[in-house]
Amino acid sequence: MAITVSDVLNAERLKNMKLITGQGGLDKVVKKVGILDYEFINKTEGQFGEGDFVISSFLFAKDDERLFVDSVKSLINDRVACLAIKNVYYQNLTPEIIEYADKLSFPIFLFDNSIFFEDLITDITDMVRADNRDQLTEAKIDNILQGSMNRTTVREAALEINKYFRENFVAIYCVEKKSGKDRNIFMLLKKYKDAFKNKCECVLKYKNGILAIITESKIDKDSITGTAYDFISDSGISTEDFYVGISKLHESLNEFDYGVNECLYAVNAGEALSQSITFYNDIGLYKILLPYINKHWMKDFYESLVKPLQSYDAKYSAEFLKTAVAYIDNNGNIKDTAEALFQHENTVRYRIGKIKEILSMENDHSFYEQLSAAVKIFKILNKEYMN
Structure with a gap:
C-alpha cells in the first residue's frame, strides 16, 4: 500500500x-x-x-x-x-x-x-520510509505464502522479516468493514508501533489491512484470546469498523505460513458470518473452503447449486436464494428460519421443498450438506450481499 x-x-x-x-x-x-x-x-x-x-x-x-x-x-x-x-x-x-x-x-x-x-x-519522509519497509516485508510474506518452501526455509524467511521473532506465535489480521470509508490504517499502525517497542513483534500494512505477528518464548493456549484482545485494545482498532481474524497458536516458526493464512481465512469467514472477531479454530467448514475458493472445481460446485436459484428468482421474482441462506444461517431450523424471514413455518417448509425441486435434489440425503457448503461459498464470494 x-x-x-x-x-x-x-x-x-x-x-x-x-x-x-x-x-x-x-x-x-x-x-x-x-x-x-x-x-x-x-x-x-x-x-x-x-x-x-x-x-x-x-x-x-x-x-x-x-x-x-x-x-x-x-x-x-x-x-x-x-x-x-x-x-x-x-x-x-x-x-x-x-x-x-x-x-x-x-x-x-x-x-x-x-x-x-x-x-x-x-513526517512525510518517515511515512514514506515506513511504507517502503512495509512493502518489502509484504513481498517477503507473499513469497512465503506461495507454498513452495520447505519448513526449514519458511522459518528462515520468517526470521528475515524479524530476526527477534520467538518460536511461539499468533497471527492477527484486521481489515476495514467498509473499504470505501475514509479511515486511516496507516495512523492506527503508527499508533501501535509508537506505543509498543517489543522487538519480537511485527505489525505492518498487508494488502488492505493490518497484519500483526505476536511472538513469545511461551504462549499458553488459554491466553490466546487475551493476547488478541490486548492487541485490538492497544492498537485502537474498533471492532465496529474492523473485522479481526486470529490464527491458532503455533509453537514453531516453521509454521509461519500456516499462521498467516489462518488469520486471513478467519477474517474472510468473519466477513461471511458478519462477526467482528473470528478465531480460526472456530470457522468450521470454512477451513476447507477458503484455501480452494478460487479453484475451478469449487466454482463449478457452487454455481451448480446457486445459479439455478438465482435464475428462478430472476424469472419469477421469487426469493428462494434468500430463503436458502437464512435456512443455512439458522442451522436448518424451520422455526428460526421462519422468524428470521418473518414468514410462517409452513411457508418456509414449502420453500425448502421448492428449492429441492429446483435443484433436482428431492431425494438426495446430502441436500443440507451440499446447500450449506454452497451458501458458505456464496457468502465468501458475494460480501456485498451480506452488507
Missing part, C-alpha cells in the same frame, strides 16, 4: 492544513517531499517529478502574482502529487488557479504558522 496525499493529511501534526482545491487528487501517491524556493524562480519546470509533495511559501513570487500562477502550473505539468503553501504571502488563491487545479484534480493546501516546514518534511 502506497502513501497517498490523504494519508499525509491525517498525520497528527498536519491536520490543520486546509484543502483549497483539487479534492479529486487526494488519492495520488506521495513518494517524497520537496521545497520550492527562491532558487527556482526561473526554472521551476522539471525540478520536481511525479509523486513529490511540494511545499513553499512563494517568497520569490510575493510581489509577482503572474510568477506565482506560472510556478503552480509548472508543478502541475511536472505531475507532482500536490502543493502545500504556507500562507505568509498568499492567503488566498486566484480563481484562475483554483479552477485550473480543480479541473486537473491537483490538491493545493494552505497552512499557517502552527505547522513548520520541518514538521512536514520529517
Whole structure:
C-alpha cells in the first residue's frame, strides 16, 4: 500500500492544513517531499517529478502574482502529487488557479504558522520510509505464502522479516468493514508501533489491512484470546469498523505460513458470518473452503447449486436464494428460519421443498450438506450481499 496525499493529511501534526482545491487528487501517491524556493524562480519546470509533495511559501513570487500562477502550473505539468503553501504571502488563491487545479484534480493546501516546514518534511519522509519497509516485508510474506518452501526455509524467511521473532506465535489480521470509508490504517499502525517497542513483534500494512505477528518464548493456549484482545485494545482498532481474524497458536516458526493464512481465512469467514472477531479454530467448514475458493472445481460446485436459484428468482421474482441462506444461517431450523424471514413455518417448509425441486435434489440425503457448503461459498464470494 502506497502513501497517498490523504494519508499525509491525517498525520497528527498536519491536520490543520486546509484543502483549497483539487479534492479529486487526494488519492495520488506521495513518494517524497520537496521545497520550492527562491532558487527556482526561473526554472521551476522539471525540478520536481511525479509523486513529490511540494511545499513553499512563494517568497520569490510575493510581489509577482503572474510568477506565482506560472510556478503552480509548472508543478502541475511536472505531475507532482500536490502543493502545500504556507500562507505568509498568499492567503488566498486566484480563481484562475483554483479552477485550473480543480479541473486537473491537483490538491493545493494552505497552512499557517502552527505547522513548520520541518514538521512536514520529517513526517512525510518517515511515512514514506515506513511504507517502503512495509512493502518489502509484504513481498517477503507473499513469497512465503506461495507454498513452495520447505519448513526449514519458511522459518528462515520468517526470521528475515524479524530476526527477534520467538518460536511461539499468533497471527492477527484486521481489515476495514467498509473499504470505501475514509479511515486511516496507516495512523492506527503508527499508533501501535509508537506505543509498543517489543522487538519480537511485527505489525505492518498487508494488502488492505493490518497484519500483526505476536511472538513469545511461551504462549499458553488459554491466553490466546487475551493476547488478541490486548492487541485490538492497544492498537485502537474498533471492532465496529474492523473485522479481526486470529490464527491458532503455533509453537514453531516453521509454521509461519500456516499462521498467516489462518488469520486471513478467519477474517474472510468473519466477513461471511458478519462477526467482528473470528478465531480460526472456530470457522468450521470454512477451513476447507477458503484455501480452494478460487479453484475451478469449487466454482463449478457452487454455481451448480446457486445459479439455478438465482435464475428462478430472476424469472419469477421469487426469493428462494434468500430463503436458502437464512435456512443455512439458522442451522436448518424451520422455526428460526421462519422468524428470521418473518414468514410462517409452513411457508418456509414449502420453500425448502421448492428449492429441492429446483435443484433436482428431492431425494438426495446430502441436500443440507451440499446447500450449506454452497451458501458458505456464496457468502465468501458475494460480501456485498451480506452488507
